[in-house]
Amino acid sequence: MRVGRTLTHHFEIETRQYDLLGIDLGEGARRRMIIFGAVIVLAWVLLLIPILGVPGKTTISFYIVPPFVITAFGWRPGKFHERRRRVTEWALAVRYALRSHRPIIGLGARAADKSEYLPWRDRVATHKVANLAKARVTPEWEREEVVVHDPRVRAGADITVNQRARLLGTDQLDRVRRRTTGKRH
Numbered sequence: 001m002r003v004g005r006t007l008t009h010h011f012e013i014e015t016r017q018y019d020l021l022g023i024d025l026g027e028g029a030r031r032r033m034i035i036f037g038a039v040i041v042l043a044w045v046l047l048l049i050p051i052l053g054v055p056g057k058t059t060i061s062f063y064i065v066p067p068f069v070i071t072a073f074g075w076r077p078g079k080f081h082e083r084r085r086r087v088t089e090w091a092l093a094v095r096y097a098l099r100s101h102r103p104i105i106g107l108g109a110r111a112a113d114k115s116e117y118l119p120w121r122d123r124v125a126t127h128k129v130a131n132l133a134k135a136r137v138t139p140e141w142e143r144e145e146v147v148v149h150d151p152r153v154r155a156g157a158d159i160t161v162n163q164r165a166r167l168l169g170t171d172q173l174d175r176v177r178r179r180t181t182g183k184r185h
Contacts (some may be wrong), residue, residue, distance in 0.1 A: 030075075036087075037071035 017029030044067045074087035
């Protein structure tokens with residue numbers, strides 16, 4: 001099976017809004033971002049009205065600032081996947097913390113046991129945050145790796161993968177090409 005890889009940057013063609021309610025937006029704002037921001041503002045306002053009541057002089061900043069911050073930072077390209085928005089990465093991180101990934105065993109031949117799921121304390125890693133706050137983190141090179149096997153897990157032995165990277169120059173590639181073209185005739 002061949003795998004194709006795209007090594008070029010993809011195109012992002014988005015429509016822009018240059019005028020909004022009679023206000024000139026200069027170079028224009030992305031319409032998808034405006035719609036996303038409007039949904040966030042509407043959801044936030046509907047969430048805060050039962051708690052704080054109708055916005056007044058003292059509470060108006062609670063109604064305006066958080067949705068604009070979420071929209072401004074959430075609409076940027078993701079840290080790990082450039083094609084995703086950060087809001088998507090945040091949603092996936094929350095989903096992972098709450099649900100985890102369900103393990104697939106034998107390409108779906110059998111369902112995973114509850115003991116094979118990653119526990120919540122390992123997914124969220126609150127102990128790492130606590131150790132960082134207390135400055136008790138030992139450097140990676142000084143850590144002793146202690147592997148504790150959980151008797152409830154019915155998995156096989158660890159798999160080792162031996163990979164070797166090779167750098168082929170043009171002379172080696174020419175030899176390979178000559179060998180493969182010579183066999184075809």
